[in-house]
Amino acid sequence: MYIASQSYLFDRTGHSLVEAITISSSRGIRFFDFSSNRHSDPSTLPPGKRKDVAAALADHGVTASQLLIIMADGIASTSATARDKNMAYMQRCGEFIREMGGRQALICVGGYREIGVAPERSWVHMLNSIGEYGTWAATMDLLVGVEMEPHVYYLLSNMDRLYRALQQIGLPNLYPNVDIGHMWMTREGPEYLDRFAGRLYHGHLSDHNGMAHSNNILGTNGVPFSAYLQKCRDMGIAESCRQAGIEPVFSMEISQDDSPVDSVENWLDRSLAYLKAHVPELSL
Numbered sequence: 001m002y003i004a005s006q007s008y009l010f011d012r013t014g015h016s017l018v019e020a021i022t023i024s025s026s027r028g029i030r031f032f033d034f035s036s037n038r039h040s041d042p043s044t045l046p047p048g049k050r051k052d053v054a055a056a057l058a059d060h061g062v063t064a065s066q067l068l069i070i071m072a073d074g075i076a077s078t079s080a081t082a083r084d085k086n087m088a089y090m091q092r093c094g095e096f097i098r099e100m101g102g103r104q105a106l107i108c109v110g111g112y113r114e115i116g117v118a119p120e121r122s123w124v125h126m127l128n129s130i131g132e133y134g135t136w137a138a139t140m141d142l143l144v145g146v147e148m149e150p151h152v153y154y155l156l157s158n159m160d161r162l163y164r165a166l167q168q169i170g171l172p173n174l175y176p177n178v179d180i181g182h183m184w185m186t187r188e189g190p191e192y193l194d195r196f197a198g199r200l201y202h203g204h205l206s207d208h209n210g211m212a213h214s215n216n217i218l219g220t221n222g223v224p225f226s227a228y229l230q231k232c233r234d235m236g237i238a239e240s241c242r243q244a245g246i247e248p249v250f251s252m253e254i255s256q257d258d259s260p261v262d263s264v265e266n267w268l269d270r271s272l273a274y275l276k277a278h279v280p281e282l283s284l
Contacts, residue, residue, distance in 0.1 A: 001229060001237065003205075003275060003282050004031035004065045004251035005268065011038035012255050013264050017049075018056045023264060025060035027272060028284040032057070033251040034067040034097065042096035043089060054100055064102030065249045066145065066202055069093045072110035075129035076122040076155055083129055090133050094142050103246060104202055105137065106145040106177050111155035119155065126155050127169055134171040143244065145177035145202055150185040150213065159183065159192040166199075175199045179253070180228045181206030185213065190231035200237040201244060203228075205275070206253040215256040217267050219274030229281035250282060 005027075010020035017039050021032055034040040045053075057064060074086030094105045111126045113119055130146060137144045148162045156162050162176055176196050183192065185208050193200065207216045207223050218225075229250070241248045252271050255261050275282055 001233065001248045001250060001282050002031055003029060003272070003284055004033050004249045005029050006033040006035055006068070006204075006251045006253055007040045008035040008037070008068075008253065009255045009261070009267060010264055011035065011040065012257070013261055015039075015264060017053045021053070021056045021060055021062055023268070025062055027268065030062055030284060031065040031247070031249045031251070032062050033065055033249075034100070034102075035070055036067060036093050036096075037070045040067075042092040045096070050096070050099060057100060063247070064097060064100035065247070065251065066104040066106055067093055067097035067100075067102060068106045068108050070109055072107045073112040075107070075110045075133075076112055076114070076126035078114060078117055078121065078125065083125065087129065087132060091136060094133075094137055094140055098140055098142065103141060104143045104145060106147055106202075107133070108147040108177070109149060109154075110146075111149070113153050113155055123155055123165075127165060130165070130174070131169045131171060134169065134174050138171070138173050142173065143201060143246070144171075144174050146174060147177040147179055147204075148182055148186070150182045158186045159188050163195050175201050178203030178228065178232060178250075179206055180204065180225055180250075181208045181215075181223055181253070183228065184208065184223045185210060190228045193228070193231050193235065197235050198240055200232050200235060201241055201246060201248065203232070203250045204253040205250050205271075213256070214259060215254055216259075217254060217274075218252060218271035219278065225275075225279045226281055229279065233281060 005024040
């Protein structure tokens, strides 16, 4: 299983995508996840810069491993207009990651529960939206991850709900994104992955204090990454990825909008040092 960096950390400090890829590559990182905000927003990234980013990936031998569709909060909206707008945005994200040579898009920050709306009604809209996107993505040869968000105001607030949603939608190109820090926050141990056998491809390494979603430098709060990674390995994540034509990758999801970052290098290097020293299941 391999380590990836994410553009989110670099976006926060004003680095361009080309700079983010260059800095990541200088640390030996060969996989890169895009976050669809700021510099990575496909709706605002001009064609010339897209070509520069694709060229940087190729020049440094870095693979685009996933695109995080950050603002997918309209998928459960009661407004058809909002859902259609959200779908168009998600499709632009899918087109962008394919342009970068990647084959995975992730629906995250999705399934937002509207105030005053019955959750059963929102659930149906969410299922329909994810199903529509998954069907479209299949025509693009895209795998679509769906992420559990550890907050009560999201419909997919634990792994049980995520499993139920994926079962009800029933598309073969959908998979559960394994965010270890999120599972740590919801008190769901590695055994909660058992039901997803054959569907594990990608995950995130996030570190939280157990209560707040803080995305600290990895190793700050003692999240037991190895236990979850060993479970993924035992469940055959390498073989599942081989059959799908991709590599098993976990990206470092570090930094949060409300937390100061003194330097990208400090956050990146300290997180990598922790993984090297304490998480032998991962390599560059």
